[in-house]
Amino acid sequence: RKEVEQDPGPFNVPEGATVAFNCTYSNSASQSFFWYRQDCRKEPKLLMSVYSSGNEDGRFTAQLNRASQYISLLIRDSKLSDSATYLCVCGVTSYDKVIFGPGTSLSVIP
């Protein structure tokens, strides 16, 4: 079993739709969680950190469920510019490496 798993996708949604991605992690000792975004043929960039209480940044909401060991990312009112691959990232501590999931591809269509 991979340490970090994500919905395989791809997700094809119309503009304005709400879409949710799920991610599960196997290491119960994981403490730090992130969502990164990777555009086609570009490097990954941090989208948002995921806090225990959940957090929101504009149209993006991240949730963490430690009991079930999963993380979610909700995108509301999808824009064409949201089309990208979304990578779930988990780390045990801030002094350890992080593990990237395989990514979920999103295409927002007009």
Added chain:
Amino acid sequence: DTGVSQDPRHKITKRGQNVTFRCDPISEHNRLYWYRQTLGQGPEFLTYFQNEAQLEKSRLLSDRFSAERPKGSFSTLEIQRTEQGDSAMYLCASSVLKKALVDWEEQFFGPGTRLTVL
């Protein structure tokens, strides 16, 4: 440009040859990571440094791979006796630990070096 830079951006080599890639991190970042990424997959951890110390190397990494960060600034990744299975994008990232309620770090990635082994 004060971001992470990598050189070369593309490398085509024949099987059996050695290749070396360079990464220049953001200047104040003390951590430097190397990843490998293939199509449809997320970045796969290879190794990382804190300053000049190599803290961990992936156990999936063969002895043909070696990395250095001699002065705690730039880093090199060398692949000896390349194989076709080494063809991938090699990404470098740098970071600095941020102190908050929970310590965390944002990794800044370079544009990558795309390796093709013929």
